[in-house]
Amino acid sequence: MDDEKKKILIVDDDEIQLSYAEIILNADYKIITAKSGKKALEHLYNGFVPDLILLDILMPEMDGFEAYNRIRAISLLQEIPIVFLTSVVEETKVQEALDIGAADYIMKPYNKENLLSRIKNVLKTFEYKKSKNPT
Numbered sequence: 001m002d003d004e005k006k007k008i009l010i011v012d013d014d015e016i017q018l019s020y021a022e023i024i025l026n027a028d029y030k031i032i033t034a035k036s037g038k039k040a041l042e043h044l045y046n047g048f049v050p051d052l053i054l055l056d057i058l059m060p061e062m063d064g065f066e067a068y069n070r071i072r073a074i075s076l077l078q079e080i081p082i083v084f085l086t087s088v089v090e091e092t093k094v095q096e097a098l099d100i101g102a103a104d105y106i107m108k109p110y111n112k113e114n115l116l117s118r119i120k121n122v123l124k125t126f127e128y129k130k131s132k133n134p135t
Contacts, residue, residue, distance in 0.1 A: 005028065005029050005030040006028075006029050006030070006051040006052065006123055007029065007030045007031075007032065007048075007049070007050045007051050007052075008025055008029045008030070008031055008032070008050055008051065008052045008053070008054060008119070009032050009033075009034065009040060009043060009044075009048070009050040009052075009053045009054070010022060010025070010031060010032070010033045010034070010053075010054045010085075011033075011034045011035075011036070011037060011039075011040040011053065011054065011055045011056060011059075011064075011067065012033075012035070012054075012056040012059070012085070013035050013036055013056065013058075013059040013060060014056070015035070017056070017108065018033050018035065021054060021085065021115070024112050024115055024116065025115075025116070025119070028116070029119075032048060032050065036059055036060070036061060036062065037055075037059055037061065037062035037063070037064070037066060037067030037070070038061060038062055040053070040055075040067060040071070041067070041070055041071070044071060044074060044077060045074075049076060049077065049080070050080060051080070051081075051123060051126070052080065052081050052082075052083065052103075052119065052122060052123055052126070053071065053080060053081070053082045053083070054083050054085040054106075054119075055067060055068060055082055055083070055084055055085065055086075056084070056085060056086050057084055057086040057088045057093065057097075058086065058087065058088060064084060064086065065096070065097075065100070068082055068084075068100065068102070069100075072101075079126075079129075079130075080126075081103035081104075081122045081123070081125075081126045082101075082102055082103060083102065083103050083104040083105070083106060083118070083119070083122055084097045084102050084104070084105045084106070085106045085108065085110070085115075086105075086106075086107065086108060087107065087108040088107075089107055103122045103125070103126070104118055104121075104122055106118055
């Protein structure tokens with residue numbers, strides 16, 4: 001793996017949760033944050049290409065599922081792993097997220113070690129898939 005930090009876009013309308021995730025990940029990753037799906041899409045439309053997106057489900061204006069679908073509509077971002085990081089614990093929502101192609105589903109509250117391990121695993125899996133299917 002190269003020395004350049006992987007880029008993660010964290011999308012959450014809750015400033016405390018957003019800051020907490022940013023603090024945990026900041027040492028190992030380059031972090032960009034967005035307080036809404038709309039703001040996240042602005043970053044992406046303006047050319048920011050993350051290595052991974054952490055996406056909350058419960059947000060005003062545009063929920064995480066709508067944001068997911070809009071992100072997937074951007075051809076350059078169709079393969080970027082998206083992990084739902086949310087307080088929604090309903091099994092149907094977890095299943096829906098995984099069925100549409102989410103790389104993982106992490107429930108809040110989470111602990112630092114678990115978050116770091118799961119993100120590392122998702123990124124490793126993505127790198128492996130990319131090496132097997134270079135575009």
